[in-house]
Amino acid sequence: MVLELARPRPIWQVMFSTHHTDVGLMYLIFSLLAMFVGGAMAIALRVELFAPGAQLIQDSMTFNRLFTAHGTTMIFLFLLPSASAVGNYLVPIMVRYKDMAYPKLNAIAFWMIPPAAALVWLGMADFGWYANPPYSVISAPAPAAEMWIFGLKMLGVSSILSSINFVVTIMKCKHPDMSLGKVPLLGWSFLSSSIIVLAAMPTFAAALLMLLTDRLGASGFFNPAVGGDPIAYSHLFWFTFHPEVYVLVIPAIGMMYEIIPRFSRRPIFSHSSGVAAFIILSIVAFASWAHHMFATGMSFTEKTVFMVGTLAAVPASAMHVFNFLATMWNGRIKFATPMMWAVGGIALFFAAGAGGVVNTAMPLDFITHDSYWVVGHFHLFVFGTIAFGTIGFVYYLFPYITGRMYNEKWGVVHFILAFVGACITFFTQHILGLFGMPRRIYDYPEIPEWVSMNALISVGAMIILVGMVIFLANLIYSSAKGKPANLEDPFGLGGKYYYPFSQRNPHHGDGGY
Amino acid sequence: MAHSNWAEWIYLGVVTALLVYVGAEAWNVERIIDHAPEDAEIIKVTAQQWLWTFEHEDGTKEVGELHLKKDHAYKFELTSKDVIHNFNIPEYVVLLDAVPGRVNTVWFSPNEVGEFDIQCREYCGLIHYNMRALLIVEDV
Numbered sequence: 257m258v259l260e261l262a263r264p265r266p267i268w269q270v271m272f273s274t275h276h277t278d279v280g281l282m283y284l285i286f287s288l289l290a291m292f293v294g295g296a297m298a299i300a301l302r303v304e305l306f307a308p309g310a311q312l313i314q315d316s317m318t319f320n321r322l323f324t325a326h327g328t329t330m331i332f333l334f335l336l337p338s339a340s341a342v343g344n345y346l347v348p349i350m351v352r353y354k355d356m357a358y359p360k361l362n363a364i365a366f367w368m369i370p371p372a373a374a375l376v377w378l379g380m381a382d383f384g385w386y387a388n389p390p391y392s393v394i395s396a397p398a399p400a401a402e403m404w405i406f407g408l409k410m411l412g413v414s415s416i417l418s419s420i421n422f423v424v425t426i427m428k429c430k431h432p433d434m435s436l437g438k439v440p441l442l443g444w445s446f447l448s449s450s451i452i453v454l455a456a457m458p459t460f461a462a463a464l465l466m467l468l469t470d471r472l473g474a475s476g477f478f479n480p481a482v483g484g485d486p487i488a489y490s491h492l493f494w495f496t497f498h499p500e501v502y503v504l505v506i507p508a509i510g511m512m513y514e515i516i517p518r519f520s521r522r523p524i525f526s527h528s529s530g531v532a533a534f535i536i537l538s539i540v541a542f543a544s545w546a547h548h549m550f551a552t553g554m555s556f557t558e559k560t561v562f563m564v565g566t567l568a569a570v571p572a573s574a575m576h577v578f579n580f581l582a583t584m585w586n587g588r589i590k591f592a593t594p595m596m597w598a599v600g601g602i603a604l605f606f607a608a609g610a611g612g613v614v615n616t617a618m619p620l621d622f623i624t625h626d627s628y629w630v631v632g633h634f635h636l637f638v639f640g641t642i643a644f645g646t647i648g649f650v651y652y653l654f655p656y657i658t659g660r661m662y663n664e665k666w667g668v669v670h671f672i673l674a675f676v677g678a679c680i681t682f683f684t685q686h687i688l689g690l691f692g693m694p695r696r697i698y699d700y701p702e703i704p705e706w707v708s709m710n711a712l713i714s715v716g717a718m719i720i721l722v723g724m725v726i727f728l729a730n731l732i733y734s735s736a737k738g739k740p741a742n743l744e745d746p747f748g749l750g751g752k753y754y755y756p757f758s759q760r761n762p763h764h765g766d767g768g769y
Numbered sequence: 770m771a772h773s774n775w776a777e778w779i780y781l782g783v784v785t786a787l788l789v790y791v792g793a794e795a796w797n798v799e800r801i802i803d804h805a806p807e808d809a810e811i812i813k814v815t816a817q818q819w820l821w822t823f824e825h826e827d828g829t830k831e832v833g834e835l836h837l838k839k840d841h842a843y844k845f846e847l848t849s850k851d852v853i854h855n856f857n858i859p860e861y862v863v864l865l866d867a868v869p870g871r872v873n874t875v876w877f878s879p880n881e882v883g884e885f886d887i888q889c890r891e892y893c894g895l896i897h898y899n900m901r902a903l904l905i906v907e908d909v
Binding site for chain 2: 481626
């Protein structure tokens with residue numbers, strides 16, 4: 257099988273290799289590591305918020321540092337690299353090329369991430385993952401803030417490099433017999449998300465540099481004390497990071513496009529509608545950034561424009577959901593672990609999208625803004641949709657990567673715990689937000705509704721924790737001692753038709769990798 | 770693609786119609802509540818790490834407490850001395866950023882006597898979690 261490490265090799269041969277499956281493996285292991293680190297931080301936050309008063313964390317500064325590191329870790333060190341892992345494994349195979357277009361650049365893009373992670377984790381900045389000035393300029397303690405800025409700078413460059421690689425691999429290196437329209441939807445998802453990165457990321461790179469010079473006192477772009485405007489930073493930041501939401505969610509949808517037809521044992525309902533929805537999403541991604549900023553004092557006209565821009569993203573997302581459901585309709589569905597994650601992810605994606613419509617309807621935004629509603633809403637996206645798609649895909653790739661089968665029973669238990677935990681945690685957070693609890697607070701007054709809902713949310717988080725511990729044990733145990741997988745048909749679906757990439761890549765020779 | 774997609778078109782039509790309805794309703798409500806009534810009394814609100822100062826039209830200042838009259842319209846002029854804060858009275862859905870160097874306005878008219886929480890809803894540092902004040906609505 258093409259994804260497998262062909263033979264036992266010393267670890268440094270894998271680490272310093274530029275082959276796409278080796279780099280993919282590095283991305284995958286690093287991103288899963290980051291997921292467990294960021295998850296541990298989330299658990300610490302939830303233990304603290306279980307009841308009013310200090311529980312686990314004794315001061316608010318530590319709490320503030322932890323939620324900043326949690327957000328930064330999950331977005332930049334787990335979700336982005338895990339998407340790159342899947343892309344590295346499958347994009348060259350799907351376009352029938354021997355490797356990524358620029359293998360060395362690919363390895364460089366990966367190796368920029370661990371040092372950046374070290375900067376973020378050793379620095380522990382305290383200004384939230386969006387580093388809002390003027391707090392980040394005049395108040396945030398050094399050197400943590402500078403370390404965060406440099407770390408994010410490196411992560412931005414890394415994602416630009418890997419995006420260039422994906423775009424060139426798909427556009428220029430695909431097999432001459434393969435038209436762009438025939439590229440599988442997973443490939444299309446990487447093409448569209450990479451183009452979004454290339455268009456959006458430079459803006460944040462500029463904003464970070466301006467933030468740094470502001471902190472050094474050399475400039476005052478965002479510091480009102482010297483005539484700057486902090487709202488300008490918000491515009492620059494969200495111009496990058498609203499599209500970034502799509503950068504994360506589009507590959508996850510692409511992964512669902514792989515899983516759902518296979519396990520429904522039917523071809524995808526409409527390839528062209530999936531492609532169209534990806535293209536529309538990557539355009540409207542740029543029409544909605546200021547919906548994060550309704551409460552900064554925007555004019556009625558501005559709010560209206562960005563509300564319409566935001567609503568415009570919904571039909572394209574709905575097209576994906578329709579495509580999934582129409583594929584499953586009348587299919588002979590096998591609910592193996594990857595399929596469960598994909599279907600659970602679609603359900604939570606729908607819930608997250610519905611909450612997003614509420615957020616963008618202008619008067620309602622002033623109820624939900626910066627409350628726990630928002631926390632619940634975006635976690636339904638990043639955990640409920642993106643991480644669900646990704647984890648499902650990790651189970652899906654597991655036999656191809658290791659040659660062994662994960663434990664199906666524990667995979668199902670992991671899914672049930674994560675799904676139930678996510679519903680308890682994130683839906684309750686929505687309601688807590690309606691009761692007015694602000695996000696990013698270390699402690700809260702003894703309002704009875706707040707106390708009981710926070711306890712419930714923390715219990716939900718513990719359920720997710722149990723699931724994730726099972727996941728980790730399953731990964732480690734099964735990759736060493738799992739049953740050897742039948743690589744022709746690891747999930748017992750019958751019929752090779754459903755495994756397009758189990759055909760040996762002609763460029764890969766007999767060694768397998 | 771050879772097969773017919775009529776079901777998808779109907780579905781998209783329904784979704785789009787719902788969105789148009791939500792958007793139009795939101796636009797209509799926001800259009801009305803965006804403008805403060807002309808007779809609204811102005812309260813100047815100054816946020817700083819980590820307390821609230823209120824200045825009434827007659828010049829009296831209050832710190833950490835705000836006394837208002839029932840069934841009376843008030844317009845808050847929000848600004849900040851240091852970093853971005855967010856002035857929030859959850860019970861009355863009053864919410865707007867207090868941005869240094871800018872004056873943002875938001876209005877409301879309390880219709881119930883009692884004590885209500887005022888809180889900061891934008892992360893502003895160490896004591897953000899306890900940047901609170903008390904709104905006291907009195908019957909006159």
